[in-house]
Structures are given as structure tokens and as C-alpha cells.
Amino acid sequence: MANDLTRRNNFLDNMMNMRNWMNDDFFSDLTPVEDHMKTDIEENDKQYSVKIDMPGFDKKDIHISYANNVLTITGHRDTFSDDADKEGHLLHSERRYGQMSRQYRLPDVERKNIKAHYENGVLALTLPKMQAEGDNDTRIEID
Numbered sequence: 796m797a798n799d800l801t802r803r804n805n806f807l808d809n810m811m812n813m814r815n816w817m818n819d820d821f822f823s824d825l826t827p828v829e830d831h832m833k834t835d836i837e838e839n840d841k842q843y844s845v846k847i848d849m850p851g852f853d854k855k856d857i858h859i860s861y862a863n864n865v866l867t868i869t870g871h872r873d874t875f876s877d878d879a880d881k882e883g884h885l886l887h888s889e890r891r892y893g894q895m896s897r898q899y900r901l902p903d904v905e906r907k908n909i910k911a912h913y914e915n916g917v918l919a920l921t922l923p924k925m926q927a928e929g930d931n932d933t934r935i936e937i938d
Contacts, residue, residue, distance in 0.1 A: 832868070832897050843901050843922040850916030857918060861906050868918065869896040 837844040849857065849870050858869045872892045904922045912919045 845920040847918045864902040
């Protein structure tokens with residue numbers, strides 16, 4: 796009897812696990828835009844290194860800004876025309892167009908020294924951190 800309950804609970808758990816169920820391609824239009832700008836961010840004492848997958852974008856259509864400790868990346872892709880099916884019998888299309896944007900909170904960056912490079916659909920940024928003043932002692936002596 797306990798085995799039957801365990802099996803039934805696993806079945807119900809699987810049915811109720813909406814994340815796996817909603818991960819079907821049928822629901823791809825409901826997934827957030829962030830799913831289409833996959834990002835890696837590394838940090839060390841001197842800088843942040845950011846890599847963002849942005850395949851299919853022209854460099855001129857990518858806008859990068861840094862203000863108030865927030866890095867914002869916006870990409871715009873104009874509508875596309877596909878002559879592969881002149882009859883209008885397109886069965887399936889996953890290519891997207893329009894505007895996509897992501898924001899990342901990366902504090903204490905030297906904005907004027909940010910470097911960006913775009914190659915093979917990957918946007919790579921180096922954001923150097925502000926260097927702390929040499930004297931880190933915050934103690935104040937009393938006279």
C-alpha cells in the first residue's frame with residue numbers, strides 16, 4: 796500500500812510541476828525575454844566581465860548604457876523578410892524581431908573605462924571597478 800501511495804504522489808508531483816510542463820515549445824512565446832539573452836557575469840577584485848548571447852543582431856543595433864550602478868543592454872532587430880515560402884505557407888517560425896533589453900546591477904564601475912566587443916553573436920563587456928582610496932581606515936580619533 797505504501798508503494799502505491801508513493802507512486803501516486805510522484806505522478807501527482809509530476810503533473811503539478813508546472814515548470815516542466817510549461818517548458819514545452821508550445822509555450823515559448825510566454826517565456827521571458829531574458830531567455831533569449833543568456834548572460835554570464837564574472838567578478839574579481841578589479842572588474843566585472845559580462846558575456847551576453849545576442850545572435851542575429853547588428854552591432855549598430857545594440858545600445859549599452861551604465862547609470863546609477865545599472866548596466867543596460869538593449870538590442871533591436873527589424874522585421875525580416877523570408878522569400879523561402881512565397882506562397883505564405885510558413886509552418887513554424889522561431890526567429891524573433893523587435894526590441895529586447897536586460898539590466899544588471901553592477902555597483903561601483905568606472906563608467907568611462909567600460910570596454911565592449913561584439914563578435915560571432917556574443918557581446919563581451921569589461922567593466923573595471925572603481926579603485927578604493929589607499930586609506931581604508933574609517934576610524935576617527937577623539938582629541
